[in-house]
Amino acid sequence: MSGGRIDLDKPQWDLQTFTGRLRYFMSVTDPRLSMVPSHTLRESKELLRKYRNEEEPPGTSEAQIRRAQQLYLSAFHPDTGDLNNPIGRMSFQVPGGMCLIGAMISFYKSNFAVIFWQWANQSFNALVNYTNRNAASELTTGKIAAAYISATGSALTIALGLKHYLSLKSSPMMQRFVPFAAVAAANAVNIPLMRQSELTSGVTMYDENNNEITKSRYAAMKGIGLVFLCRNIMAAPSMILLPLLMQPLEKTAWMKRFKFVNAPLQVFLSGLTLVFMVPIGCALFNQRCSLDVEKLKLLDGKKYEELEERYGDNLPQTLYFNKGL
Known part of the structure; x- marks a missing residue:
């Protein structure tokens, strides 16, 4: 593959902006993806696994990796990695x-x-x-x-x-x-x-x-x-x-x-x-x-005190979670 390797953990678009998220979801909610057979989806997941380990087949193109990433994101659960219904x-x-x-x-x-x-x-x-x-x-x-x-x-x-x-x-x-x-x-x-x-x-x-x-x-x-x-x-x-x-x-x-x-x-x-x-x-x-830790302090003081005691000055100011779709 020519050029640098793709960072699969970094979104292709800026998800901090509405435009970036719109382009991302236009890609993964494309109704044509609902017709992709399960074996193709699993092959895409396997190709991404191999790519992470730098074991992809010779000649694998960036377009193939991006397509595999699109299929994976559209069909597999982000928390479990399981193939969704x-x-x-x-x-x-x-x-x-x-x-x-x-x-x-x-x-x-x-x-x-x-x-x-x-x-x-x-x-x-x-x-x-x-x-x-x-x-x-x-x-x-x-x-x-x-x-x-x-x-x-x-x-x-x-x-x-x-x-x-x-x-x-x-x-x-x-x-x-x-x-x-x-x-x-x-x-x-x-x-x-x-x-x-x-x-x-x-x-x-x-x-x-x-x-x-x-x-x-x-x-x-x-x-x-x-x-x-x-x-x-x-x-x-x-x-x-x-x-x-x-x-x-x-x-x-x-x-x-x-x-x-x-x-x-x-x-x-x-x-x-x-x-x-x-x-x-x-x-x-x-x-x-995201949820600001200061808001957690206001909403659940006991939880905040536990975190402050555990992490002290290393307590992150912003925490993240999957809100679902």
């Missing part, structure tokens, strides 16, 4: 999300359709939340089941309750926004419950050299709050703007004549929106999130 990967957010969002905003009039699509969406979300959790915190099967049931129940309660209320009190346009309200409410339940062990035990925090320092529940609260915000921002344009577009469009002679194109059109437009919104939502905040 294909449906839970962020590269599957566009194909999975477009079908679910398109269906939820298309079939919102029937109670059966509301129940089925909200259930399907929460099943998908539960898998995504589990796949992209901070894996340093243990999560039992019982906790996973509780999170899934609670989130699905809250989504169905909000969706059916709002649907019934708005059908009596409001215009048909307002009823189109019920799916987004249900999704946002369910996210408020699903994400914290799926990551509840982080809230009870704390997430592992590191110094700038990735040395483990401590665990913090407040860091978990910060990470989960940011993930909740980002997930809703990802979905908002599709679930808010498309209903505004479809309401007048459905009144046109063309749409009245070809009613069968309604749902496929909304699925397509949802996908088109998510192609941009998934990387934007992921890029809003750095995945390697």
